[in-house]
Amino acid sequence: MTEIAVLTPDPEDSSYRGQWPGVLERLQAALTDVGVTTHPTPWVDHIEDAAGLKGFPLILPVLVWGYHRDHARFMQATRTWTDAGLPLANPASVLGWNSDKSYLGRLAERGVRIPRTIWTDGVTSEQVDAAFDELGAETLVVKPTVSGGAWRTLRLNRGDLLTDPPVGPAMIQPYLSSMETEGETSLLFFGGRFSHAVNKRPVPGDFRIQVQFGGSYETVVPPEDALAFAAKVLAAVDEPLLYARIDLARDAGGEWVLMEAELIEPDFYLKNDPRAGGGFGDAVRALLDRV
Structure with a gap:
């Protein structure tokens, strides 16, 4: 058996304490099938000194949940x-730039379609009021560029007061009503190969699709145009990726747009994977065999 390291959340962060151990167990089961064992270790134990991680042939940062609340460190x-x-894997350079959603603007410059976005160093009521007309929308989504799991994310209708806005750099986008009617589709790739897709929808009246807010997840077969779009997103990333979750939704014109390219610590939704993580295990084993 080959032992690798898996970076886990800060033990002091209780936000995901009831969720991430189950995700780790599913990852471990998939890796055991390919002769790999894991050494879980909190990422916060290795901020200034990497000595505790040396010697492992591979380090997976797939459970650094909560990093957005401790972004500087x-x-x-x-x-x-x-x-x-x-x-x-994924490389530390990817973890760095992918942690700030301003990367969506850079991917857009490479031809990846994203929702129309206003970038700001600090959200103000005046900006939000102007954004309705600038974006041609009656409902907006406002969120920090460093965020996760809908953290500090707001949905605002025209005329709503801006209360408890994100602090620091943020983004303003039109709210996509398709999130309620069609949901968001996540496509999972391991070692560059498509594995499975999950459609996620919010509970009626909400806009957040995350399971902690009651969102429902369903395994789906993605249409060919969604697969082609996701492939275009992956091609726009220069670094090699062991894993990627590409989150797509349809805009008001019915076109796919990139909501997120999750390359740090995405939930792989292995409960919805027909192979229960077999593709991920194969990709890890292939990477280890190469090195």
């Missing part, structure tokens, strides 16, 4: 891991 950790030349 997370960025410091990615620099430490880069300088130490650690075998992270």
Whole structure:
């Protein structure tokens, strides 16, 4: 058996305490099938010193949940891991830039369609009021560029007061009503190969699709145009990726747009994977065999 490291949440962060151990168990089961065991270790134990991670042939950062609430230290950790030349997959450089949603703008410059977006260093009521007309929308979504799991994300209708806005850099987008009617579709890729897709929908009256807010998840066969769109997203990323979750939705014109390219710590939705993580295990085994 080959032992690898898996980076886990800060033990002091109770937000996901009831959720991530089950995700880890599903990952471990998939890896055991390909002769791989895991050494879980909190990412916060390796911020300034990478010595505790040296010697592992592979380090998976797939459970650094909550990093967005400790972003400065997370960025410091990615620099430490880069300088130490650690075998992270996905690479530490990817973890760094993918942690700030401004990367969507750079992907857009490479031809990836995203929702119309206003970027701001700090959300104001005046900006939001103007955004309705600028974006031609009656409902907006406002969220920090560093976020996760709908953290500090607001849905605002024209005339709503802006209360408890995101602090610091943020983005303003039209709310896509298709999230309620068609949902968001997540396509999972391991080692560059498509594995499975999940459609996620919010409970009636809500806009958040995450399971902690009652969102429902269903395994689906994605249409060919969704697969082609996701392939275009992956092609726009320069670094090699062991895993990727590409989250898509349809805009008001019925076109696919990229909501997120989740390359740090996405839930792979292995409960919905017909192979129960077999594709992920195969990709890890192939990477280990190459190195």
